[in-house]
Amino acid sequence: MLGKLLADHSLVEDSAIEAILWSQPEERIGQELVKAGLLTELQVTEALAEQFGTVAVDLTRVVLDKEAAEQLPADRARALNSLPIGQMADGTVVVAIADPTNTAALIEVAEAIGRPVEFVLAHPHTLEPALESLYSAFGQTATVVEAFGLIEDGAEERLSASAPVDDNAPAVQIVNLMLAEGIRLRASDIHIEPQAEDLRVRFRVDGTLLDSKRFPANIAGPVISRIKVLADMNIIERRRPQDGQFTFQVDDATIDVRVATTLTIHGERVALRLLETSRTLLTLNELGMPHDLAVTFERLVRSPLGMLLCSGPTGSGKTTTLYSALGLLNDSGRNLMTIEDPVEYVMPGVNQHQINEAAEITFAAGLKALLRQDPDVILVGEIRDSETARIAVQSALTGHFVLSSLHAVDSTAALHRLLDMGLEPFLISTAVSGVVGQRLIRQICTHCATTYTPPAEHREIFERVTGTTKGEWIQGTGCNLCSGTGFRGRIGVYEVMVATPRMKTLIGQRASHEELRGTAISQGMKPMFAQAMSLVNESVTTVGEALRTIALEFGDEHDTD
Template sequence: MPDEPSPQDLAYFLVEAGLVSPEQVEAARAAAKEGESAVDVLLAQGVITPRDVAVARSLQLGLPLIDLKRHVVQPRALALIPEEIARRYHAIPLDIIGGELIVVMENPQDIRALEDISLRAGMRIRPALGVREDIDEAITLYYKSRGEIERQIDQIAPEPTALPEAPRLTPEEVAENPVSRVVELILRQAIRDRASDVHIVPDDGLLRVRYRIDGILHDALEVPLSVHAPLISRIKVLAGMNIAERRRPQDGQFVFVGDHGEVDVRVATADTVRGEMAVLRILDKSLSLMELDELGFLPEAMEAYERLYSLPFGMILVAGPTGAGKTTTLYATINRLDREEFNIMTIEDPIEYQFERVSQIQVNRQAGITFATGLRAIMRMDPDVIMVGEIRDQETARIAVQAALTGHLVLSSIHANDAVGVLFRLVDLGVEPYLVVSALVGVISQRLVRRVCEHCRMMVEASPEESRVYEEEMGTPLTHFYKGQGCHFCADTGYRGRTGVFEVLTLSEPIRRLLMDGASADEIREQAIREGMITMRRDGMIKVREGITTPREVMRNVYTIQ
């Protein structure tokens, strides 16, 4: 019978975590040379990995283990510790939370390192564990990006003072300027941080660069305001926009080659009282496609939607505001269809993901290819399934309806407040009600809500307002619910990741008759609920009951105007 490892021994926690057996530990002790531990032998033999050791040490010390590949190092924290110190102690500052600097370290018990880092930062240190290889890789990645951006900016603007009148630059001057490298570095870092948008905003005395990650904006960089003009001009050149026009809003797009392939970048600019701002939407083609099962559909909603996209013809519309995940739902639907049996064609702006066995057409207004003209062309290509990126105007709406009426399954997105609102949106676009009820078979309306962090969630008492809103939907008062308290894993927000809330409206005969008879949206909604439709707000409150999100998050994102 092998001796059990002592509770003070790191090997004990490896056994507790199920990473090794007591027999393996005993064998490693027997094989250990002078000065070696059983853990050293297990590592050398490949029985465990450095990450396994970090997991065990996390249990031993009661400290969180931070996966730096899934966390974003905040620039304000990075700026407090020189790269030399970070490399010396294999430690990287992660964030500033509650007046303390969160530092991910290989050895959080190194008192000298903790004191040195605290002295350099001028604040208290809250240590967390990390894997040495991950820490060193993150140091190289983040300090290199920050240092290179600063070096390039120094060449652009040695004096960090705002210029009274920004100089007008020619395209040739812009291309030769170090600002080109700055734009590249900003975009590369945004892609690494999984940002969906980059905001470049002039403020009093400085220029802010912000990343939107999981729907929330984070400050990424602050640079001298004198960089503003060349930075915006460079982005305009890349996007094919007019660099001389500064007052009129413009939009454009370009392809950026990131670390893992091509990324589409959509650019919009507008003049503000402090100067011209730009927003860059990042569409990373290398990200894996989500399955319908991963989007957050309730079982009843999923069953209803599966019946809809299994129909041989008709129109299905996905509704929601910008950033609600409509394209993700459409792509996940296409991924479910039989691409060998059906001829599936799409018209998109832009194409965010390329499918095998699907013919995809990119909108190109300069070449005369719009949603409407592209849809007309598709109609002559013997399609079975047609996806239209978005229905924006009367012409596209009418052609899509005609396609659905002539034996095609048409999928598209539309901006509407909720599922019932889509019916009236189509009528507003000039589609006659009798055509709407003939062509449309179903509508999905959706929003995104943040998920409660599983690492720090606790049961808390509901406020009177939260309880009232919950009771309006569910019929019973809410006394307690899960809420994240904030931790290293969620950057002290209490949320980590997002999920969808949905309502699926199937156009039954009673609903068709109501629309033809001029019924109001409330009357149609009531009929849909009687037939079993789960509204987005109810869907959200069910997810509150299941501990997935919070009442406040549902109230913030799932709104209807009635």
């Protein structure tokens, strides 16, 4: 019947349907037509909806009803691949399904809800993310809070008396749910912030903080105490900042959690940094580095000696870029050694070390120890002080290849950071072979992308930087998959400064930042902002996002071709 309906709508030829039927397909006719490239999944879904007398719904564009979702327990919803998404005025529950032919599942859904049900067909690939969104880990916290009476009078005093250690304790469960939700959202950080009236929890996703959940204020003490117990911190000490760490298992992933506390006027505030220890190494292409930049970058990485720096603010992907460089050099013919805080990627074949302040293993002390281990390549996680900078530069001058990161606004500013640390210009000019400046910029969510008319200012900036015009402009309107932000995922934006003879001369003369940057651009360096405008031209991101992430500076008016 579906085949006839598709043919009647002139979506596919009768002969194509007959050919597939004669081949005795393993899958249903609709899926076979998709596999053959004759139809899209969306076309099949809409035809199925018409066949069964219902409608096809794009769940990324629908405001999901949490009260409706509560009509079907999370485990049943996932098992039956069904999701209540709304309620009609007469009490009928609207349920999104993936397979209208599974009659047994439809009956079970109706029985489980116990109310009149109207089924709609979910668009392809939108049901699972919607299930995860509505039945998120944090959706269970209200039940936990109520079940243990945490909002009753006097609860704070009872729970603050000692650190919770029972797995069934409400604070334990809430911390576990909080961490699970952070992993589900792909968060890099979790902020737990006591306010005057409540406890606010926010997640940093794709570089932006999202307000996620608010708890009763009296749960703050037990929750923070639980985190401090996990991180082996002093739960009694609340006035002084503390640091700690612990690991957390989610499914097959092991998450390294870095903990930092500080005291605010409303109580202790906690920041959690989430690091997945089993992350795979990304190639330069996967990082978003254009081919021409990748060629230059790889040429610098394969230098027998010298220093290659990655510069940018915190959270700009410097460590990931350094590890990608290390991956290019990782073979049995080289001794690769690292000193890091913390070790973010575990790399087979690389001798990795972590600093330990308690044991007096700092970056400087650790680097000195590494130099006695006959290294070929040394990765210094971050140059934080003049002693580390001086040892790293001397290592590069004595036959080693050194990779490191530095906090600076762009590639040329990194050179001035080294000067500010007291290094002599002639040492820097001799040792440094190149500097990578980088940012992470949010990508437009492909599920809610639509055309729009940009502000005149954004259009003018794009045309001034690229020297071209753009016909169709794209932005994300916000949907359930991107938490309403219009962006999902991030991509790297780079500039690679090569230390040419002219640049080395200017460094030795302590040239200004403007002169160094202007010379680098005149010698072929494409600025980060110009690279971001190339991504705008490809409808990967927006001008507004580029301005939010990267400063438009001198010399950025550069042809992006």
